[in-house]
Amino acid sequence: xxxxxxxxHTPIKRRSFFQYAGATAGATALVLAGCSKDNDPTTTTTAGxxxxxxxxxxxxxxxxxxxxxxxxxxxxVVKTPAADFLTGELAYFTQIAAxxxxxxxxxxxxxxxxxxxxxxxxxxxxxxxNFSSRASVLNAAKTFEDLGxxxxxxxxxxxxxxxxxxIAGQIVSVEARHAAYVRDLLAPGSFADDNQVDATGLxxxxxxxxxxxxxxxxxxEKLDASTVGK
Amino acid sequence: xxxFQIIDQLAAVDPDVLDRFDSRRAVFSSLGSAAKRSALxxxxxFLGALFQKAYxxxxxxxxxxxxxxxxxxxxxADFYRLFLAAGTLPNAAATAAITQIKKHxxxxxxxxxxxxxxxxGTPVTGTATxxxxxxxxxxPSTYAGQLQVAQLxxxxxxxxxxxxxxxxxxxxxxxTALQIHSVEARHAAHIRVMRGQRxxxxxxxxxxxxxxYTSGVTGxxxxxxxxxxxAFGIPAYTKASPAENNTIQVNLPLTTALATTYDAADxxxxxDEYLQPAEVxxxxxxxxxxx
Numbered sequence: 001x002x003x004x005x006x007x008x009h010t011p012i013k014r015r016s017f018f019q020y021a022g023a024t025a026g027a028t029a030l031v032l033a034g035c036s037k038d039n040d041p042t043t044t045t046t047a048g049x050x051x052x053x054x055x056x057x058x059x060x061x062x063x064x065x066x067x068x069x070x071x072x073x074x075x076x077v078v079k080t081p082a083a084d085f086l087t088g089e090l091a092y093f094t095q096i097a098a099x100x101x102x103x104x105x106x107x108x109x110x111x112x113x114x115x116x117x118x119x120x121x122x123x124x125x126x127x128x129x130n131f132s133s134r135a136s137v138l139n140a141a142k143t144f145e146d147l148g149x150x151x152x153x154x155x156x157x158x159x160x161x162x163x164x165x166x167i168a169g170q171i172v173s174v175e176a177r178h179a180a181y182v183r184d185l186l187a188p189g190s191f192a193d194d195n196q197v198d199a200t201g202l203x204x205x206x207x208x209x210x211x212x213x214x215x216x217x218x219x220x221e222k223l224d225a226s227t228v229g230k
Numbered sequence: 231x232x233x234f235q236i237i238d239q240l241a242a243v244d245p246d247v248l249d250r251f252d253s254r255r256a257v258f259s260s261l262g263s264a265a266k267r268s269a270l271x272x273x274x275x276f277l278g279a280l281f282q283k284a285y286x287x288x289x290x291x292x293x294x295x296x297x298x299x300x301x302x303x304x305x306x307a308d309f310y311r312l313f314l315a316a317g318t319l320p321n322a323a324a325t326a327a328i329t330q331i332k333k334h335x336x337x338x339x340x341x342x343x344x345x346x347x348x349x350x351g352t353p354v355t356g357t358a359t360x361x362x363x364x365x366x367x368x369x370p371s372t373y374a375g376q377l378q379v380a381q382l383x384x385x386x387x388x389x390x391x392x393x394x395x396x397x398x399x400x401x402x403x404x405x406t407a408l409q410i411h412s413v414e415a416r417h418a419a420h421i422r423v424m425r426g427q428r429x430x431x432x433x434x435x436x437x438x439x440x441x442x443y444t445s446g447v448t449g450x451x452x453x454x455x456x457x458x459x460x461a462f463g464i465p466a467y468t469k470a471s472p473a474e475n476n477t478i479q480v481n482l483p484l485t486t487a488l489a490t491t492y493d494a495a496d497x498x499x500x501x502d503e504y505l506q507p508a509e510v511x512x513x514x515x516x517x518x519x520x521x
Contacts, residue, residue, distance in 0.1 A: 092428070095428075095430075095499065098492060098493065098500070099430070099499060099500040101492070102484060103500060105488035105490065106482070109487070152412075157401070157405050160400065162399050163396075163480065165396050169408070169504070171500075173502040174415075174499070174501065176415035177418065177419040177430045180420050180429060184419075184420060189323055189330070192331075192416040200337050201333075201336075201338045201340075201410065204409075
């Protein structure tokens with residue numbers, strides 16, 4: 001059967017893989033929904049805590065949470081740009097803001113299409129960031145971008161769908177480009193320095209619970225990532 | 231739930247869907263009784279396996295994937311060796327950046343070699359004078375030319391890892407591959423800024439029309455790559471990958487299909503695209519730079 005021997009990126013896949021990806025995850029989500037109510041991301045598991053959910057849809061909601069945070073941050077950066085931004089920086093941050101908003105809206109559409117329960121819109125907390133200060137903005141951006149890269153790197157193994165994995169790969173390298181750019185603004189030449197890339201040449205990777213713990217101070221809603229990918 | 235409806239919907243967009251399920255087709259045709267249907271529906275793992283099998287890529291071994299990655303890393307490492315030896319680097323910052331990048335490529339070569347050996351495979355090899363290495367006649371004489379090749383190599387690497395990540399789904403090798411992949415993307419961003427380009431892929435790039443950012447093959451696709459440093463299998467090539475200016479992801483036109491209308495340049499830059507092995511090893515891309 002030649003069709004089953006085609007590579008991942010076959011004509012049929014490009015034409016309609018959203019339907020397949022959606023149907024796969026959707027079918028699983030529907031079955032899971034019938035098994036346990038604990039899998040609903042909007043379910044309050046303990047007082048005031050929102051679960052990101054399980055399985056691939058949980059991974060998508062996890063990514064959606066991080067992209068919401070990044071998109072909200074850069075929207076504020078663009079809305080109230082630091083007075084001491086250097087020439088060209090606001091233009092690039094405007095592009096980064098668009099990239100993150102596109103990632104956020106795309107993931108929202110993907111989760112909805114998969115029939116999964118969508119994480120609610122999160123309320124960011126940016127009180128520790130001084131948006132009028134270039135240094136404060138760059139340091140926050142570096143934190144978010146490096147965290148995002150480590151999050152996607154660590155989440156890949158949790159995905160069962162090859163289609164979702166490819167999409168996650170398409171997003172993470174853009175986050176790494178952002179991270180490198182922001183790092184170079186903070187300290188020229190630090191795009192991949194030794195505190196980010198280890199002696200074996202590997203970037204960081206983190207589990208969902210570690211990433212959410214790092215992101216939690218910037219998010220009003222208490223998030224539970226303990227079941228993501230499970 | 232009614233996943234038979236899902237199968238029907240799949241059949242509507244892909245008439246061959248049942249054939250894709252191959253031998254399992256008999257399972258569907260024999261599912262007459264409600265008892266059988268409910269038994270099946272109660273098994274989410276079965277569903278996942280079914281779809282994964284139907285749409286999985288060509289069978290390849292992890293060692294094949296790793297040797298493919300190692301080939302690209304050997305090519306990059308040898309290129310940066312030539313770059314540092316060329317004496318064209320204009321200042322300390324440029325020298326530091328290229329030295330740092332070469333350090334990573336060397337580390338990737340060592341890591342992939344160890345990993346392949348640990349998996350019982352035979353790693354492909356290369357030195358400055360033999361095996362997999364950069365083609366001396368393709369090495370530019372000017373700093374600008376060398377930096378341009380660096381950008382093309384790094385952006386190709388970013389696309390290449392994406393093109394095979396799915397073959398490592400569910401394995402720890404995938405995590406390693408992803409950790410290398412994002413380092414290559416950091417390199418690409420820095421080299422791009424060194425060249426006065428945007429850190430991310432853009433239609434305004436001076437080399438936007440280079441095959442690195444387009445797709446397709448010029449040579450005859452094969453399922454085996456043989457270089458002086460070794461050989462490895464690659465999946466069959468059937469259709470061109472999306473070009474980097476692609477604005478459609480998983481069938482959604484992202485300029486218009488989302489809550490807000492987005493600029494095509496921003497949409498294209500928000501997603502890096504994959505390249506399949508046959509495209510990467512094509513003479514128009516990395517294949518043409520191998521000695």
